[in-house]
Amino acid sequence: MKIEKEGPAEEVVDHPPHYNQGIEVIDFIDSWGFSFTVGNIIKYVSRHKYKKEPLEDLKKAKWYLDRLIKKYED
Numbered sequence: 001m002k003i004e005k006e007g008p009a010e011e012v013v014d015h016p017p018h019y020n021q022g023i024e025v026i027d028f029i030d031s032w033g034f035s036f037t038v039g040n041i042i043k044y045v046s047r048h049k050y051k052k053e054p055l056e057d058l059k060k061a062k063w064y065l066d067r068l069i070k071k072y073e074d
Contacts, residue, residue, distance in 0.1 A: 037071075040064045 025046050029039040044061035048054040 037064050037068050041068070 025043050026039075029042055034042065041061050041064045044057040044064070048057035048061070051057050
């Protein structure tokens with residue numbers, strides 16, 4: 001069964017609105033050559049205010065930041 005919506009579907013996979021606020025975060029991360037861990041910190045912090053649960057994304061960023069700090073401490 002196919003359900004059709006009126007009007008264009010909002011893009012939720014490739015270039016959703018909260019991904020592009022001037023420059024897509026992935027393009028910024030790639031241009032600086034950041035690691036996966038640093039890229040995720042940047043991603044979660046930069047997009048948090050556009051999400052339904054902003055605190056969740058900030059906690060995800062903190063998890064990656066704590067992991068990065070531990071790496072440098074060890």
